[in-house]
Amino acid sequence: MSRRRETALSSRGAMADKGGMDRLPIDEVLEELVAAVRAEGRAVLVAPPGAGKTTRVPLALLPAVSGRIVMLEPRRLAARSAAERMAETLGERAGETVGYRMRGEAKVGTATRIEVVTEGILTRMLQSDPELTGIGALIFDEFHERSLNADLGLALAIEARQALREDLALVVMSATLDAGPVAALLDDAPVLRSEGRAYPVETRWRETPVAKARRFEEAVADLVAEAVRAEPGSALVFLPGEGEIRRVEALLRGRVPEDCAIRPLFGAMPFAEQRAAIAPAATGRKVVLATAIAETSLTIEDVRIVVDGGRARRARFDPGSGMSRLVTERVSRAEAEQRRGRAGRVAEGVCYRLWTKGEEGALPAFAPAEIETADLTGLALELALWGASEAELSFLTPPPAGPLSEARALLEGLGALDREGRITAHGKALAGLPLHPRLAHMLQIAGIQAAELAALLNERDPLRGAGVDLSLRMRALREPGNADRGVIARVKQEAKRLRQGLREAPPMSLGEMAALAYPDRVGLRRRGDQPRYVLSGGKGAVMAEEDALAGARLIVVTDTDGAPREARIRQAVEISEAELRGLFGAQIAWHEICRWDRREKRVVARRQEMFGALVLDDRQWKDAPAEAMARGALEGLRQIGLPWSDAARRFAARVRLMGEGYPDMREEVLLDTLEDWLLPYLGGARTEAQLRALDITGALRAMLDWDRMQRLDREVPAQFESPVGRKLPIDYSGADPEVTGRLQEFFGTTVHPTVGPNRVPLKVVLTSPGHRPVQVTMDLPNFWKTSYADVRKEMRGRYPKHPWPEDPTAADPTLRAKPRGT
Structure with a gap:
């Protein structure tokens, strides 16, 4: 039980x-x-x-x-x-x-x-x-x-x-x-x-959906103004983030009753301002514009109205790019219910929703667990420190394998894990710091001088819209100017805490320190007018052309919008090649490559000095070995496809009919195994024209030994010998092997011809004496019994000099006309 x-x-x-x-x-x-x-x-x-x-x-x-x-x-x-x-x-x-x-x-x-x-x-x-x-x-x-x-x-x-x-x-x-x-x-x-709620809450939906062309903040502001005019008490308004809060705050000025104080509430605010938002209004009532921070166990005094904008902001991590981005999504039904309950904490309340009742069914039941969408680097480090794998622990939602593998690869690159995935002494030190492992690694190497940068990178941008240069943010710590003073104060306070216990280290530039945290985001500017960068981790990123940093050859990208195809750079700092070599000299190496150049349509041989995916120096490899060049040509074939001749196609089709014990000659399999069967037959082919001119028939035939070739010729022959001894070529290019011959030369055939170990019936195309098809059949005996009579009736008048016996199964096969006088 x-x-x-x-x-x-x-x-x-x-x-x-x-x-x-x-x-x-x-x-x-x-x-x-x-x-x-x-x-x-x-x-x-x-x-x-x-x-x-x-x-x-x-x-x-x-x-x-x-x-x-x-x-x-x-x-x-x-x-x-x-x-x-x-x-x-x-x-x-x-x-x-x-x-x-x-x-x-x-x-x-x-x-x-x-x-x-x-x-x-x-x-x-x-x-x-x-x-x-x-x-x-x-x-x-x-x-x-x-x-x-x-x-x-x-x-x-x-x-x-x-x-x-x-x-x-x-x-x-x-x-x-x-x-x-x-x-x-x-x-x-x-x-x-x-199951009880402290007080009942009435829910009110929109009668019609909000127009897609309408700005979200305007729709929310209108709904808030409507709600506070119609209902007593204070209002709690749910919005996805600070930006929307500030815009709705501006739109509400002068539109709410004079006794309504407007109070923003989000996590990055100073604590005193947060307390003011949740405390009872000094006089009259208040409108609290809040993020999901207000969904929790907070009781915000006096609230009797909830206005739910129906959106939530979540972090989404892309393991392919190694970057997270914030996305705004529709709330789940569970979140909407949680928000609704805020209206019934202190009295009977009302919840206004910025969607129709019909739209509610399309909302997901629950928001995704953070473990399904987040950067798992910190989790991977904690698991290694605990000494257990994810499979050995009881997770309500197991961490996804792909992002967790990417996280462990990053930790190994930072020296936090060894090759077996065990935590190192350096990894234990990183786990002890209240930061993402990237920033903790930077602190451990650069020491006290990196405390402000670590605190800054752990905060939201204090200089939004001021260009991407990270050095501008660091300067704002000394000269705030138009920077967000609250962010600057928090960065300084956090930097003070982080300095405790850190050591002094040799001086480093801002670019060097950033590269310690983001070794996979060192960017090299591509050739051309556009400021596009290849990142050392293999992804691409782009910067606004008018940005002051757009001309930099080497940068370290510290923040992007996270777009998977080509991320837009939001924050970066310049680094010199000498600084890069000083930090990562052991990881910079020469690579000799022969590869297919799609633009030049030929094999190119280069010697390249590389840091990750970045090519720091590129030279021609004049004495590249023939085998390396040939492998480059095979890469080209994989892009342009195999150069099939009719003979090669027929041969591959014949082999496919043999089945078990014979090579798989489907094109996708042949392309995957080019090195095994085609490499010795490439000769000097290095350009697209030369590759397209190759005859691969001989290479395909060489995949069969003598015994298998003999069996192939016996069971799936290239030709069919008709009853009169004529060699008819079998066409294996279609769905069924096919042979074409004169109707009269198949007289006397009572068993339909087949090929292959599985006795695949030939498609027999029977022609008139004038070589025009009169019947296609895969069952000759049945044709003689049924349709032949109609064919005979039509053809004997057209071709009276040729035999058209009533019983073709008893007649001798022939290619001759009837003797004269018969």
């Missing part, structure tokens, strides 16, 4: 019972949850927005857990707010019983029992102490967001519990999640549900 048990409790109206506003829907299932954790040490809790799970569950579990409770919260603002709210519930300040820990900031003490941490912190806890000494329970909040670090953290925690800590309690909480797979991952954990 299954050990899973599912508790479904309705909490509607709970806020009106037992304590009024102090009562939350989640309270109805807390006893069940505590009992499940005590009995089985694991549970899955599904509770909708506003149920109170984030602030109620950790406090409820305190008596049942020995040791600290660590709760993973995906976002910094939500982590800090949750900790402060729980501390306030206990009549304390954050840092006493309840604290929080995130990169660069912590409020915990010796008496802290509950720690709310962000994702990177939990991973470091597990990696540094897999036994999680002193910790009794891990809670994964907002797991429906399916962040990469949450998936990794849960996988590591499950293995730690199985191998080292059977007493470690695991609780996974979510608002919109298919609980079954998660419960199965946790060894058939109990599933509990709180």
Whole structure:
């Protein structure tokens, strides 16, 4: 019998019972949850927005857990707010019983029992102490967001519990999640549900779809203005990113009531401004323009209206280019439901959606898990540090093989993994830094001088639209000018943290440091007027012609739009060839190549000095060996195709009929194996004209030894001997082997002719004495019995001098006319 048990409790109206506003829907299932954790040490809790799970569950579990409770919260603002709210519930300040820990900031003490941490912190806890000494329970909040670090953290925690800590309690909480797979991952954990929402929310859709030609921000601004005029309370507006927030903010000026304060809310804002957005309005009400940061466990005071623009911004990683790009997509139904719930946190609410009810069915059910679309370099490094492969851990969604392989290749190139995929001492050092492994590698090599660059590359661009030159951004750290002051302040603060523990290193230029982080994105300008670059990793990139950096021969690309075919460069810095050679001299080598030049339509032989895909020096290879030139010619044949003659086609077709034991002579197979059968027969052919003039028949025949050739001639002959002894060529070029002959020379044939070991019937084309086809048959005996009579009736009048017997099976075959007088 299954050990899973599912508790479904309705909490509607709970806020009106037992304590009024102090009562939350989640309270109805807390006893069940505590009992499940005590009995089985694991549970899955599904509770909708506003149920109170984030602030109620950790406090409820305190008596049942020995040791600290660590709760993973995906976002910094939500982590800090949750900790402060729980501390306030206990009549304390954050840092006493309840604290929080995130990169660069912590409020915990010796008496802290509950720690709310962000994702990177939990991973470091597990990696540094897999036994999680002193910790009794891990809670994964907002797991429906399916962040990469949450998936990794849960996988590591499950293995730690199985191998080292059977007493470690695991609780996974979510608002919109298919609980079954998660419960199965946790060894058939109990599933509990709180189905009530604090207050009901009415949903209002558009009556007609938004016109495609209409600007998104204008449509959102119109809907917000409509909503705040029609409804009381504050509004929460969901937009994909800061750019859309700023544009909608400008469009709303003067269009909302005077008592409505407009408050942006996105992750890159200073924390004080974020707190102002979620705090109650000082007077009147507010309109909060927010990214997905507001989908989490935040309660934004006074909100009774949600306006959902229906879009979300996600990172998409292309393993082929090694680059990520942000894409704006339609929200999933689960995300829309999560957003809708924000309107029912503090009172009855209304959710306005910028799409019709009919369009809702086309939305995907869930957003993709980050592990399916993200850059997996950090994950690959963490797996190597843990000492396990992805197959050995319990991932809800296994990481895709292609991107993970690309990530490991990059780590090997950075020296973080050895050739067997094991982590190196350098890799362990990289894992200890709170940065992407690329930037961590740069810091380890360049030391203190690279701290500002690492912090800058880890932030959004402070100088949008100012050209691609990275040095302009570095200069803005000293002379901000028109730069985003908030970004500059965060970069300086982060650089200060990163400098701690770093060593001094020999001076490096900005280009050298950037190349350490992006060795696969060193770009060499192609010949021509357009500023197009070949990147050392093999991809292409293009720069705006008017950019000041467009004339640079060598650059390091630090940011692109991620387009897979030819990425547009958004940020780069110049590097000299001497600097490149100084950094990567061991990886720069001469290569002697003979290749087919499609433009010149011939084999070219060159000696090239290369760094990855970049050709730094190119010279003619005058004494290239004949075999290398011949292999280049084979490359050309693969591009232009085999030069089939009629004889070659007939021979290959005959061989194909022999089947097993004979070479596969389909063209695609022959092209794949040119080196095996054609190389000795190429002679001096080096140009397209010479290759097209080749007769490959002899090379094809040489693929058969004497015995197989004899059997081929016997079973699939080139000619068919007709009953009168005439040699008729067999045409093997069509779907069926075919022979053509006079009708009279087949008289007396009672068995249809066949070829090959499988006795494939010949297609026999019977002609009149005037050599015109009168019948095509693959069954001569049947033809004699049926259609022959009609042919005889028509032909005997036209050709009276030739025999047309009533019974052709009893007549002698002939090519002669009837004797005179008969």
